[in-house]
Amino acid sequence: MDENTQEPKKLNFIEEIIENDLASGAVKSVMTRFPPEPNGYLHLGHAKSICLNFGLAQKYGGKTNLRFDDTNPSKEDTEYVDAIKEDIKWLGFQWDKERYASDYFDQLYEWAEDLIKRGLAYVDDQGQEEISKGRGTVEKPGTDSPFRDRPAEENLQLFRDMKAGKYADGEKVLRAKIDMASPNMMFRDPILYRIKHESHHRTGDKWCIYPMYDYTHGECDSIEHITHSICTLEFDVHRPLYDWFIKTLGIWPSHQYEFARLNLTYTLMSKRKLLELVQKNLVSGWDDPRMPTLCGVRRRGYTAEALRMFCDKIGVSKRDQLMDIQLLEWCVRQDLNERSNRYMCVQTPLKVTITNWEKGKVEWFDCPLNPADPDGAKRKVPFTGEMYIEKEDFMEDAPKKYFRLKPEGEVRLKYTYIIKCEEVVKDAEGNVVELRCSYDPSTKPGVGEWRSVKGTI
RNA sequence: UGAGAUAUGGUGUAAUGGUAGCACUACAGAUUCUGGCUCUGUCAGUGAGGGUUCAAAUCCUUCUAUCUCAACCA
DSSP states (O other), rough: OOGGSSSSOOOOOHHHHHHHHHHHHSSSSSSSEEEOOOOOOOHHHHHHHHHHHHHHHHHTOOOEEEEOOOOOTTOOHHHHHHHHHHHHHHHHHOOSOOOOOOOOHHHHHHHHHHHHTTEEEEOOOOHHHHHHHTOOOOOOOOOOOTTTTTOHHHHHHHHHHHHHTTTTTSOOOOESSSOOTSSSSGOOOOEEEEEOOOOOOTTTTSSEEEEOOOHHHHHHHHHTOOOOEEEEGGGGGGHHHHHHHHHHTTTOOOEEEEEHHHHHHHTTHHHHHHHHHTTTTSSSSTTTSSOBBBHHHHHOOOOHHHHHHHHHHHHHOOEEEEEEEEEHHHHHHHHHHHHHOOOOOOSEEEEETTTOOTTTTOEEEESSSSSTTTTEEEEEEEOOOOOEGGGBBSSSOOOOOOBBOOOTTTEEEETTTTEEEEEEEOOOTTEEEEEEEEGGGOTTTTTTSSOOOOBBB
């Protein structure tokens, strides 16, 4: 179809937001980010996010940063960082800047002190269980921590001591002072920092306190001037908090938008569970061809083009999405059909003897590697007096709609002659062990009139 | 019995007050030097009730269903 006469594709809801923002001048250009946590390999669900984030920026002349959300050293590793980068490149995208949440640890810390000084954050000595209890439930408001009203000076000292390593893991946390009775659980004094005496894959032992996701993500977006921070639906209750930090800190106003994550029928799409399969050796690794990881489907033979086509077709919305895996497979077939070479093999052989073939003669035929490109590359296939066909390609008592070989039946051996089954040879048990056939010399491809038969094997 | 989000064929996704369209699936047929591809056709949808309007998937209203949130995970 002519590109120019093609109807413009309908905008998805995020594209609409972007076009409005661009038109109203709310943003000058588009900046997105893809923010994986380096704690596992990328899977098909990430492909959707990658295509969206990079695709949007591409479409509107913007850029996309790759930012690793590495705020939890106990789960993260450089092995994952490398694999993630490789997979994104393979999918066909190039990021602008490579960044890490850990690049901003100093800035984040400074802002935390700022919040403390302004009476908006406090150090809580309660243990995990007490904090959890104090948070209340979705239906019942929480209660204030007994440490909530510590003076700013004391909080500052305590926080600096936390950073200096004076306390053990879990002994203290830094919390934002917002509203323990908020109907949104996210506002019930969320934890900003926790103590973890653990080595970080990038910052080593510099830190023993690490920021939490909610405190980190919006600020990182802001620092990088991300205009459209696109994430999955489950984060929508986090958005008010995301906005709260940006507003309270008075920093560059990034905005978050949510879309439905991709689910596939018959497919496990949880990093946690995929990790379990790997750790329990139930699969040979992250790139086991049965895995829905990008490296897994790549090994399986899926192409990046097919994946991009799939992501383009599934659309973007806020409805929970459970895609039929058959659409993915259709995309893969579509792409592979055009580009893959064809070869033949026989898995369960049945001997065929050509009775009227000159003994010892070998005739070579040129077979196109891809039938869609008959003038393209060829390979040579020999035709001799003794060959093997797939056992399934012969039936003694064939139903009407069976188009392959049967007694007295004709079939073309692909790219070569038509043969006719003259005699069926059986062993003592009555199993078919050999077919004695004649070939029709007049059916040589490219010579004389083309004769069609129903079956080609 | 909290807050937020979402409801269109089996699955996804369009239609932004004016003919409910497209893709995948399924089924039927045509074609075929791959029982593939391609082509044609068929089945099939606005969660429910009320209201506004000449006209409602779309606006108003009541209800229902589903998902998310109570990690010192992201």
